[in-house]
Amino acid sequence: MAKTLEEINKKIKNGSVVVLNAEEIIDYAEQNGVKKTARDIDVVTTATFGPMCSTGAFLSFGHSDPPIKMSKVWLNDVPAYAGIAAVDAYIGATELSETEDMNYGGAYVIEDLISGKPVKLRAIAYGTDCYPRKEIETYITLESINQAYIFNPRNVYQNYAAATNSSNKTIYTYMGKLMPNFGNITFSSAGQLSPLLNDPYYRTIGIGTRVFIGGGQGYVAWQGTQHNPGRDRLTNGTPSGPAGTLALIGDMKKMNKNFIRAATFHGYGITMYVGVGIPIPVLDEGMVEFLRVKDEDIYTEIIDYSVQRRNKPSCGKINYKQLRSGSIILKGKKIQTGSFSSYAKALEIANLLKCWIVEGHFLMTNFAAPLPMDEKVNTLNILSKEEL
Amino acid sequence: MVTRRLILNFPEKIVTKPITYRLVKDYDLQFNILRAEITADVTGKILIEIMGSKNKIEEGIKFLEGEGVSIQEASRDIIVDKEQCLDCGACTSICITQALILDKNNYRLIFDKDKCILCGFCQNCCPVNAIKLNV
Numbered sequence: 001m002a003k004t005l006e007e008i009n010k011k012i013k014n015g016s017v018v019v020l021n022a023e024e025i026i027d028y029a030e031q032n033g034v035k036k037t038a039r040d041i042d043v044v045t046t047a048t049f050g051p052m053c054s055t056g057a058f059l060s061f062g063h064s065d066p067p068i069k070m071s072k073v074w075l076n077d078v079p080a081y082a083g084i085a086a087v088d089a090y091i092g093a094t095e096l097s098e099t100e101d102m103n104y105g106g107a108y109v110i111e112d113l114i115s116g117k118p119v120k121l122r123a124i125a126y127g128t129d130c131y132p133r134k135e136i137e138t139y140i141t142l143e144s145i146n147q148a149y150i151f152n153p154r155n156v157y158q159n160y161a162a163a164t165n166s167s168n169k170t171i172y173t174y175m176g177k178l179m180p181n182f183g184n185i186t187f188s189s190a191g192q193l194s195p196l197l198n199d200p201y202y203r204t205i206g207i208g209t210r211v212f213i214g215g216g217q218g219y220v221a222w223q224g225t226q227h228n229p230g231r232d233r234l235t236n237g238t239p240s241g242p243a244g245t246l247a248l249i250g251d252m253k254k255m256n257k258n259f260i261r262a263a264t265f266h267g268y269g270i271t272m273y274v275g276v277g278i279p280i281p282v283l284d285e286g287m288v289e290f291l292r293v294k295d296e297d298i299y300t301e302i303i304d305y306s307v308q309r310r311n312k313p314s315c316g317k318i319n320y321k322q323l324r325s326g327s328i329i330l331k332g333k334k335i336q337t338g339s340f341s342s343y344a345k346a347l348e349i350a351n352l353l354k355c356w357i358v359e360g361h362f363l364m365t366n367f368a369a370p371l372p373m374d375e376k377v378n379t380l381n382i383l384s385k386e387e388l
Numbered sequence: 389m390v391t392r393r394l395i396l397n398f399p400e401k402i403v404t405k406p407i408t409y410r411l412v413k414d415y416d417l418q419f420n421i422l423r424a425e426i427t428a429d430v431t432g433k434i435l436i437e438i439m440g441s442k443n444k445i446e447e448g449i450k451f452l453e454g455e456g457v458s459i460q461e462a463s464r465d466i467i468v469d470k471e472q473c474l475d476c477g478a479c480t481s482i483c484i485t486q487a488l489i490l491d492k493n494n495y496r497l498i499f500d501k502d503k504c505i506l507c508g509f510c511q512n513c514c515p516v517n518a519i520k521l522n523v
Binding site: 049186261263264271273338341343 | 474475476477478479480481482483484486489490494495496509512513515516517
């Protein structure tokens with residue numbers, strides 16, 4: 001007995017919708033069976049709160065008098081990209097400040113704007129007859145400018161590798177501080193709470209799916225960069241390594257610092273923690289089978305990040321229950337594990353989204369187009385024009 | 389019975405002189421050396437937990453100071469800023485005494501100061517700089 005999204009939205013509007021978060025559905029399905037769960041539960045909220053480097057914002061500043069056509073722009077001494085029209089720019093999370101090195105950068109500019117703080121805007125231009133101004137320096141706030149949208153080319157990676165370090169020196173990577181001689185293992189996934197691990201074949205998540213992002217509502221804008229649906233999968237549909245990704249868009253003016261935070265990985269660089277929540281409609285029993293996935297059913301590989309090559313060696317497969325237990329045995333040695341993705345915050349977002357839906361503040365959308373299932377990931381090699 | 393955590397700093401001229409054992413012999417104190425190192429400028433640093441009567445500890449400390457050892461309290465030196473903390477758990481993979489762990493029920497960070505040996509490995513592993521050391 002399949003449900004449609006329209007039926008579910010009707011229930012959201014009349015207050016009768018039944019929602020569980022992606023952790024609660026596990027026990028519910030265990031106790032009540034798949035058939036009854038598919039009848040009883042309408043929506044399952046999934047979420048994640050982890051570091052997502054491919055994050056940034058489009059900002060539209062408004063025109064000065066006399067007007068300027070910005071060629072180069074800086075926000076609090078962090079370069080932004082202004083090669084689009086006269087006063088539109090894109091600030092990327094990972095861009096470093098020209099004066100503060102890794103202590104400040106694009107993600108911090110975004111966090112400061114969302115927090116309502118004034119940000120210094122400086123721009124230079126080559127000047128034209130209609131845009132005579134050649135430089136400008138002023139202060140802006142999120143409210144004082146025009147549109148500001150978060151636009152993230154690659155977010156909510158469907159599974160990611162766990163990381164370790166076989167060398168005899170501590171290394172500082174995007175998977176954090178990795179202690180020598182397999183001193184620790186880090187990972188970054190919400191596991192059984194994660195959006196794309198609960199809908200592994202993207203049956204309900206697609207372009208146009210409405211999502212919770214950064215504290216406000218946004219949408220899936222496109223498949224994310226490096227989207228790799230062809231990754232090997234287990235029988236439960238979950239990929240055994242990094243697979244699908246989403247490009248997300250949301251109104252920055254509706255976000256809050258509780259759910260979107262700048263971060264610095266010491267010795268590596270700057271990134272942005274993005275809180276994303278995606279509600280999944282329980283359309284049929286097939287969906288329940290996907291939604292009841294547990295941490296112990298989802299596997300990833302432990303990759304040795306001390307090898308400075310594109311393909312790094314694997315030290316074996318491991319599931320998220322083992323990773324979340326705090327330590328595992330590898331090569332006869334007890335190794336401590338820790339996540340960079342906050343499960344506590346992901347649960348908070350899943351529960352908040354649950355409230356929004358139950359209270360009728362969040363209607364679900366059918367996607368406008370499905371995520372592609374046939375994209376492959378290319379590599380960048382050094383080639384001449386002829387070799388290409 | 390009182391327990392105190394102290395950092396003992398031994399200047400160069402006494403770094404090779406056996407002093408610590410006198411706390412046991414003369415002042416009847418138990419101690420646990422949590423961490424010890426000789427730094428590049430040839431001074432010694434010991435993070436020590438001393439147990440005994442309040443008076444004997446005071447006398448032991450006076451003795452150490454008389455020998456040229458300088459002493460700091462160790463208990464207030466690590467701060468975990470819970471306002472900044474994301475409860476991600478990155479620091480729990482680094483903490484060798486498991487003073488930093490995630491609560492099994494609500495997945496929030498717990499910092500058990502009594503287990504901390506001030507090794508400092510956690511200092512630069514927090515992505516939002518919520519862990520600060522004063523050593």
